[in-house]
Amino acid sequence: MSLLEQYESLGIDREVYEIGAATEEKLAKRFAAIDKTAEICQMKVIAAMQKNRVSAECFETSTGYGYNDMGRDTLEAVYADVFHTESALVRAQITCGTHALSLAMAANLRPGDEILSPVGKPYDTLEQVIGIHPAKGSLAEFGITYRQVELLPDGSFDYPAIREAINERTKLIEIQRSKGYLTRPTFSVDAIGELIAFIKSVKPDVICMVDNCYGEFVEQKEPSDVGADLVVGSLIKNPGGGLAPIGGYIAGKSEYVEQCAYRLTSPGLGREVGASLGVTRSLMQGLFLAPYVVASALKGAIFAANIYESFGFSCVPKADEVRHDIIQAVTLGSPERVIAFCKGIQAGSPVDSYVTPEPWAMPGYHSEVIMAAGTFYQGSSIELSADGPIEPPYAVYFQGGLTWAHAKFGILMSLQKMKDGGYLPPQV
Numbered sequence: 001m002s003l004l005e006q007y008e009s010l011g012i013d014r015e016v017y018e019i020g021a022a023t024e025e026k027l028a029k030r031f032a033a034i035d036k037t038a039e040i041c042q043m044k045v046i047a048a049m050q051k052n053r054v055s056a057e058c059f060e061t062s063t064g065y066g067y068n069d070m071g072r073d074t075l076e077a078v079y080a081d082v083f084h085t086e087s088a089l090v091r092a093q094i095t096c097g098t099h100a101l102s103l104a105m106a107a108n109l110r111p112g113d114e115i116l117s118p119v120g121k122p123y124d125t126l127e128q129v130i131g132i133h134p135a136k137g138s139l140a141e142f143g144i145t146y147r148q149v150e151l152l153p154d155g156s157f158d159y160p161a162i163r164e165a166i167n168e169r170t171k172l173i174e175i176q177r178s179k180g181y182l183t184r185p186t187f188s189v190d191a192i193g194e195l196i197a198f199i200k201s202v203k204p205d206v207i208c209m210v211d212n213c214y215g216e217f218v219e220q221k222e223p224s225d226v227g228a229d230l231v232v233g234s235l236i237k238n239p240g241g242g243l244a245p246i247g248g249y250i251a252g253k254s255e256y257v258e259q260c261a262y263r264l265t266s267p268g269l270g271r272e273v274g275a276s277l278g279v280t281r282s283l284m285q286g287l288f289l290a291p292y293v294v295a296s297a298l299k300g301a302i303f304a305a306n307i308y309e310s311f312g313f314s315c316v317p318k319a320d321e322v323r324h325d326i327i328q329a330v331t332l333g334s335p336e337r338v339i340a341f342c343k344g345i346q347a348g349s350p351v352d353s354y355v356t357p358e359p360w361a362m363p364g365y366h367s368e369v370i371m372a373a374g375t376f377y378q379g380s381s382i383e384l385s386a387d388g389p390i391e392p393p394y395a396v397y398f399q400g401g402l403t404w405a406h407a408k409f410g411i412l413m414s415l416q417k418m419k420d421g422g423y424l425p426p427q428v
């Protein structure tokens with residue numbers, strides 16, 4: 001069977017196939033540059049594993065209290081070295097990215113302290129963590145206050161307003177690297193470095209925490225290389241490499257990471273407890289694969305932007321823009337198109353390809369959201385997945401792809417569904 005026949009047997013017609021082939025050919029140079037970054041990140045990971053003497057014994061499991069879990073401790077040392085930090089906490093007991101961020105803030109803040117987001121509104125789920133929207137157990141309930149400074153209209157930092165917002169109570173700065181569900185730009189690591197340098201010049205002892213979700217291994221450097229005191233993320237996104245079944249990480253200065261360990265388990269116990277329950281091998285191997293998985297996801301994002309822009313849909317980042325995370329936003333302009341797009345991603349999945357995604361009221365989000373996720377792990381968004389809040393401007397946020405071929409197929413499937421529904425304007 002030829003490749004075209006293979007695609008046709010999966011429901012892609014010749015026209016869609018050819019759009020894909022032409023787009024891929026055009027992108028060869030950029031894809032080669034992505035592979036270079038992946039190679040550099042791969043060496044970083046291998047070096048950290050060798051330095052910390054990762055061995056077969058590391059893959060033994062622990063149960064109960066989990067005292068003396070060598071594999072867990074080694075994994076944490078590996079993470080610290082990959083991120084060039086003093087310490088790291090990498091645990092299955094950190095249930096997701098929101099939990100990791102919530103933990104990092106709750107552990108390092110005390111009543112009367114203030115959080116500042118100098119980059120506008122944080123990720124939706126953090127609004128309840130912080131208490132921007134009243135919620136049970138929020139930081140606001142503990143007398144921790146919050147301020148934010150909006151980005152300037154061109155997406156850059158409003159330095160004078162940031163200087164003004166920093167006060168004697170400002171204890172922690174929350175910088176979200178990725179755009180999340182917004183259409184603002186994602187920040188480069190260098191831009192984050194400049195922002196941190198400015199903040200430290202105003203108040204040197206403030207804790208600069210970066211929400212690193214979706215950013216890991218996209219660039220050769222991480223925010224911890226440019227002054228971040230804490231970097232925080234989810235293992236069912238980039239650094240889990242698609243193999244981590246659960247987990248979150250917090251890497252950074254020892255004093256702040258230790259606070260997180262005592263908050264996660266208990267004062268007095270800290271990082272000494274927390275059984276690994278057999279997941280260490282997956283977390284370690286996932287980290288090993290992560291640079292190339294991220295490369296596949298990045299290729300998919302760029303491929304999608306190039307295709308959808310050619311039909312006149314506006315994309316963030318734009319088709320030819322440099323990438324700082326794996327998310328691609330495509331503004332489709334109508335709920336029907338968002339739904340068709342997501343149905344295509346679902347239909348292209350290895351798992352649950354026969355189910356039809358529908359919009360639903362997801363906990364933690366404002367509006368109904370439609371999610372396409374035919375994933376091996378529930379909600380894993382390093383696997384090819386798409387979500388679209390059903391609200392103007394009807395943008396779909398798409399990310400992941402454990403292999404480039406699958407990312408490509410999923411996107412072609414989305415295009416096919418748009419075409420079959422009659423939602424595709426003529427190519428421009």
Ligand SMILES: *Cc1c(COP(=O)(O)O)cnc(C)c1O
Pocket residue numbers: 096097098099123125176177178179180211213214234
């Ligand atoms: C995904 C994400 C989170 C939250 O992570 P969950 O694992 O979904 O809880 C926080 N911030 C950003 C920027 C994210 O992309």
